Amino acid sequence: MFNRDRWKEILEVLTTNWFRTVLTAFGVFWGILILIILLAAGKGLENGVKADFGDLATNSMYMWARRTTKAHMGLPKNRRFNFKLEDIEAIKDNVPNLKYVSPRNQLGGYRGSNNVVRGIRTGAYNVYGDYPEIINQEPISITAGRFINNNDIDEKRKVAIIGNGVRNELYDLGEEVLGTYIKIQGVNFMVIGTYKRKTANQGEEGEKQIFIPFTSFAQAFNTANRVGWMAITAEDENPITNIKMDIIGLMKKRHKVHPEDSRAIGYNDAYEEFSKIDRLFAALKLVAYFVGTLVLLSGIIGVSNIMLIVVKERTKEIGIRRALGEEPWSIRKQILLESIFLTIMSGMLGIAVGALFIYGINALLEANGPVDMFMNPSVNLGVVTIALSILVIAGLLAGYIPAQSAIKVKPIEALRTE
């Protein structure tokens, strides 16, 4: 394989007609470049979309109570009901494989009226009553101070964690935030922390939110043990999609809802959404491989074609070599090596240029700030390895037919071609 004379010969053969070699190589180069760019673009799109989920526990569901639509156990239809704090304990006790079950309450909302006051400034914000675990389910990070802890819950402390959007509107630039007070619907809360969102999918709204302890919320805003909605996260290896019906069934039983009343309890299954996206990107990747490989195939056919011509041109030479005693396998090996060498060289160049291209795009993205739904296009080492093995196989395929036709050359016939 690593035989000086053989390689010398390969180079001699491929360099005798530079222009032709370069044109042939371009086919393979182009194919692998397209493959790499398609895969990188797909990855970039995937990264961009998945970044919107951020650290959000994707194996989660949200569940809220609505009106019943069926009469059951003597209760009328169209009845309102609320989840209670006791439901949380019931879920934790009865449904296995759950990581977090967080009850939540909310004040304000989309286009709500001003509900938060600080000095002469006011604003309309979502205010959430939460338990400490919610920080594991919502993709936020604390930028100053701290988040709600268990003591806040137990002692019903009136403390608040505000988003950076809230801080910008209620405070001057550089003003100390921690330890100050804001008035939420007439009740004073001490600000003990600020946060920012890890993702951009809620836009600015995502940071115009205030978190306060669930128990304080209940007392200050008179929600008692009512639960507005729940955020439930399952253990990683158990998709929430498989568990959610158990939870909903349990809730129906506890609230005397007809078992077939499918509209009484609303829910949103993030895992299912996420797996849809996963499937979408898997399909996209498949398309990229398919298209890329097809483009590559036309390059390979080009190589095969040229190798056939090379063999034809060298018929006489091959005849001489056979007369001088070269074994058929050696000739076949020579043709195959030439083909593989050409394919791999041009393929490597394609990979290199593709990598450079991706690098350029990344640099451009970095310089001009993030773009919606597109982030960090890349191909990993696995893809490059796959591409390389495709190339080797391609080279073998491209060389096979020419190599076969080369060893079919009979020495006398070859020598007769004058």
Add this chain to the structure above:
Amino acid sequence: MIEIKNLHKSYQMGSNALHVLKGIDFSVKEGELVAIMGSSGSGKSTLLNILGMLDVADEGEYLLDGMPIKNLNETKAANYRNKFLGFIFQSFNLINYKTALENVALPLYYQRINRKKRQEKALKYLEQVGLKEWSHHLPSELSGGQKQRVAIARAMVTEPKVLLADELTGALDSTTSYEVMGLIQKINDKGNTILVVTHEDDIAHMCKRIVHLRDGVIVKDEKVKQVRAAEYVQ
């Protein structure tokens, strides 16, 4: 050295077969210099191709140095050609992108001899044909006579049992032809067995024995008084 009994060969030409060799019996001893003569179509090239294992006979026996040559697969035939035979062709058949030295060393490459030894040996044989100074020239930079001398060196380099020359002077002018034949005679003087296929009388008479072929059979097999090529060359 070479022993042939009842050799037949026919070619399929469309629907009818062309019977080229019709029972050849023929033997060559070690150290002989034999010319095979005949007009075109007499079967002399076919005979040479069979002797050179480039083609196979339909019928008959072929012994090379006591070794039966039959049922060879391509690989084995290639090995035998490489070890036992040296070829010299009318059109030289040098590989045009390799230097004279590389051309001569090529058969040794197929014997998997290492590069340094190959080059040493190839250079030695190039020196014998008087082309040591031309070793790094490409065939395109050599004259016809020089090319044929390189080809002879290439045929000799594996020290074969038999040298087979097919119209080796066919593409050369007469002066150069005589020079090349002189070289052939010198090689024969050292005891090498050589077969020369030719249709030129003067070339044939520089051999020690002439076998006449006509329509696929040997019509005459005579020993002749060798004319030394040196007598022609001033």
